[in-house]
Structure formats: structure tokens, C-alpha cells
Amino acid sequence: MKVKELATAAGVNPDTVRFYTREGLLKPTRNPDNNYQHYDAEDLRRLRFARKARQLGFSLVEVRQILDQADDHHSPCPMVRDVFQQRLADVEREIGELQQLRKRMKSALGAWEDMPDGTPDGRTICRLIEHWDDKAPAKHVEE
């Protein structure tokens, strides 16, 4: 398979295939005649695996570690379980933060309906946001 064929088969951008190849997730052979990369069914499996893992929230580095461990015939699964647990916790925290945010946004929208737009006078840049009450400490910043 050539780049675009592999990309199409996995439903990704050909540049993503090239990127993953540069990053060492895919290991195609090279055709010395034309210098093209040649991918086989194994690469397709790796690519699909990588996309699934990315959907699950694994980072590219983690995906590469898993693939590398698999190449060395070590079982990556204990590591996968660990990272996966961590990712699940992250997702749940993120959901909580977004729900907080949604709540605040909705209450702000409600409050804003009664407010005029107003032309900024150098003191009230935009009342809508200035009067936003910021009590919730759900920030990413301080982690």
C-alpha cells in the first residue's frame, strides 16, 4: 500500500500517515526504485490501533510506547490499564468542569437578557462579561 491507500483505508489524512511514520509509529519499507514508502497490513493494524488509542485519550507518546513494547514482545497491557484508569479520571474531571462552565454560561445568558448592550465608555468595556460573576474555581491553570 502507498500512503494514500493506507490513509484511505484507515480514514485519516495522508499527512497524518506521514506524520506517524516520522514519529516512528509506522514502519514501512522503502521501494528503492522510486523511493516510495510501502505499507502492509501490519501497518494498517498499527494505524487503526493508534487511532483507537487516540480516541481513548492516549497521547501519541503513550501510543508509541505501547507499540514499541509490543515490538519487543513485552506485554503493554498493564501499562495500558494504568494509563487508561488515569485517562478515565481525567475525562470525569473534565466533564465536571465543563458542566460547571455550562451552568455559569447559562445563568449569565439569563442575566444578560435584561441588560442593555451599552456603548463602552472606557470604564465598562462590555457589561455582559464584566458583570460575569466569577466565583467558581474550576481552572486548569493551577495544576
Next chain:
Amino acid sequence: MKVKELATAAGVNPDTVRFYTREGLLKPTRNPDNNYQHYDAEDLRRLRFARKARQLGFSLVEVRQILDQADDHHSPCPMVRDVFQQRLADVEREIGELQQLRKRMKSALGAWEDMPDGTPDGRTICRLIEHWDDKAPAKHVEE
């Protein structure tokens, strides 16, 4: 106020103050004696406004547009309302996707408890992820 004073007053990193200044969100005057930037109360208001808007999901570009419009004595609020509605929709979509993801992660974790780790044999890189059932079409990609 000097950089660190402003940063402390707003609870941000001094580098963020410098960054916002470079990006045109803050417009300090310069002390010709020592080449230091001088920020006033107006800058503090702008900075606080910017942080609030960022927390609400506005991009830096949008924040700058709002500030620029305010500087030109146009009311930015209709724009703010528009972008805000859009952001709320984004947040709600994102929450939905994450809840889907959490559901899938939890069911995968349950299924994995019964599965052995297994050493990869070149065909099953990691059963845990390969056997992940990927039916949910909640992707960011195709938007």
C-alpha cells in the same frame, strides 16, 4: 504598575502580561528612563476582562476584537452575545462527547477485567484496545 505588580494583581504569570502586551490586548506606556512598561488601572481592568472572557471560552483573537471595538467606541456586546451562544453550544456538544467517551471507557474497563493481558504476538498488539468496540461516531475530525 510594573509587570509583576499587574500580574500579581490579576493573578496571572508575568509572562502572560508580556504576551498579552505583545498581542495588543494591553497598551502600557513606556518609561523612557529605564525602558520599563508602565501599566495603569485601565490595563488591570482590561487584563481581568480578558481572563474572564478566556474562562468563558473566548479565544484570544475574539478578546482582542472585543477590546478593539470598545476602544473605537463601538458596542461589542452584540458580537459577544453571538460568540457566547456559539461557545455555549460548543461546550454542550463537548460535554456530550465526553459523556459518550466516559461510557465507552467504563464499559471497556468492565470487559477488560475478564481478559488476560497476553503477550503481543505480532497479531494482537494489545487486546485491551484492539477489542475496543468503536461504534460511536463522536469525532472532532470531520467538522
Next chain:
DNA sequence: ATAAAACCTGTGACCTACTCATAGGTCAAA
């Protein structure tokens, strides 16, 4: 046979929203 379209290559820039590092200048307190 040949010309155009569609592919391939590597490299590097771009995106967000900062944060950090570097090298050198300035200022306040001990």
C-alpha cells in the same frame, strides 16, 4: 507518444495560548 493529473518525497511553517530559557540591563536593600 506525450501531456496533464494525481500521486509521491522531505522539509519547514502554522495553529492555540501560553510558559520557559537566555542574555543582558536596572533598581532596591544590606
Next chain:
DNA sequence: TTTGACCTATGAGTAGGTCACAGGTTTTAT
């Protein structure tokens, strides 16, 4: 006066790709 804390500008780094560029190759149509 020296030390430490601050200031300056600039550039690089982060994640995960995506896109652009310039040039080589293969396929398809005429």
C-alpha cells in the same frame, strides 16, 4: 557595593496534526 529581584526582547517548546512548497514519479487520457 554587591546581591537579589526585577526588567527587557527574542526565540524555542508544548500536542497533534495540517498545509504549503518544490521537485520527482506514475497513471491516465488523448
